[in-house]
Amino acid sequence: MPTSSTTRHPAGADRSTGAHPRPIAWADGRVIPASDATVPLTDDGFLRGDAVFDAMLVRDGHTHAADAHLARLRRSAKALDLRVPVLRQVVTDLLAAWGDRDGVMRIIVTRGGNVRGLLSAPPWPASQSLATIDLPWRTALTGVKTLSYAANMMATRAANQQGADDALIATDGVVHELPTGAVCLVHDGEVSAPDHERLPILDSISLAELRKVVEVAPTVPTLADLRAADEVFVVSAARPVVPVHTIVIDGEEVGYPSPGPVTERLQEAFAEHVRATLDPRG
Numbered sequence: 001m002p003t004s005s006t007t008r009h010p011a012g013a014d015r016s017t018g019a020h021p022r023p024i025a026w027a028d029g030r031v032i033p034a035s036d037a038t039v040p041l042t043d044d045g046f047l048r049g050d051a052v053f054d055a056m057l058v059r060d061g062h063t064h065a066a067d068a069h070l071a072r073l074r075r076s077a078k079a080l081d082l083r084v085p086v087l088r089q090v091v092t093d094l095l096a097a098w099g100d101r102d103g104v105m106r107i108i109v110t111r112g113g114n115v116r117g118l119l120s121a122p123p124w125p126a127s128q129s130l131a132t133i134d135l136p137w138r139t140a141l142t143g144v145k146t147l148s149y150a151a152n153m154m155a156t157r158a159a160n161q162q163g164a165d166d167a168l169i170a171t172d173g174v175v176h177e178l179p180t181g182a183v184c185l186v187h188d189g190e191v192s193a194p195d196h197e198r199l200p201i202l203d204s205i206s207l208a209e210l211r212k213v214v215e216v217a218p219t220v221p222t223l224a225d226l227r228a229a230d231e232v233f234v235v236s237a238a239r240p241v242v243p244v245h246t247i248v249i250d251g252e253e254v255g256y257p258s259p260g261p262v263t264e265r266l267q268e269a270f271a272e273h274v275r276a277t278l279d280p281r282g
Contacts, residue, residue: 024097026090026117031097045110049148052076053108055237061100062278068205079144084109090117104238122238127258131164131248137171138200152179162248175221177201181236185229186262192217206235213269223249231260241267
């Protein structure tokens with residue numbers, strides 16, 4: 001599969017060099033190495049995935065859109081009738097220990113009442129390949145970020161078996177989302193994305209932030225629309241505007257510029273938006 005030659009960090013600057021710091025965790029009021037964080041085996045969050053979480057971008061030691069992410073976590077918890085305590089201390093403690101680095105922060109609340117935070121620096125891909133995976137995607141908990149990601153990971157493994165980096169769910173010929181992110185299509189310079197109000201997909205906060213710098217039309221795209229796209233890119237807390245260079249659609253590789261001119265412009269515009277709207281510490 002073709003790959004991109006660019007080394008631009010998807011949030012702006014080139015941060016692809018240097019060793020990644022080890023992930024850290026928040027557990028029981030303390031920041032510890034992530035490898036030391038545990039959850040009781042009797043917690044249904046562990047046994048049955050009966051837990052909620054959310055993830056947010058960290059840039060230069062600051063979260064971005066934390067209020068929106070924490071509000072979505074509470075909406076998810078309400079859907080599962082889970083009690084959520086005040087979580088600001090988790091965010092504050094993890095950032096203080098992390099320093100002026102980039103990363104992704106995840107906060108988890110389990111049925112057993114355990115709160116865990118995780119802050120890590122995942123590799124920022126310059127570009128990605130996808131494979132469309134046809135799965136029934138609507139469930140009783142559509143739009144709720146639970147810890148039950150078995151179907152999501154199954155889709156990703158199926159895509160990996162086709163040589164792709166990640167999956168793109170396309171149920172009955174309709175494009176939905178990635179297992180852990182939103183997808184955007186570019187046609188004739190115009191950006192569109194699957195509509196969470198008409199499709200069983202997550203209401204993406206990263207996509208909502210992107211809409212503050214560019215118009216993104218909500219659509220119900222088909223595989224034909226995907227094939228005809230001039231550019232495709234991914235948006236999530238861990239992948240702010242990452243171009244897609246190849247998509248395997250029904251076994252056929254379809255190539256895209258990586259990044260195309262619109263995606264490249266939006267990488268810079270979104271990076272500037274993030275820099276200008278980082279959350280204050282504390």
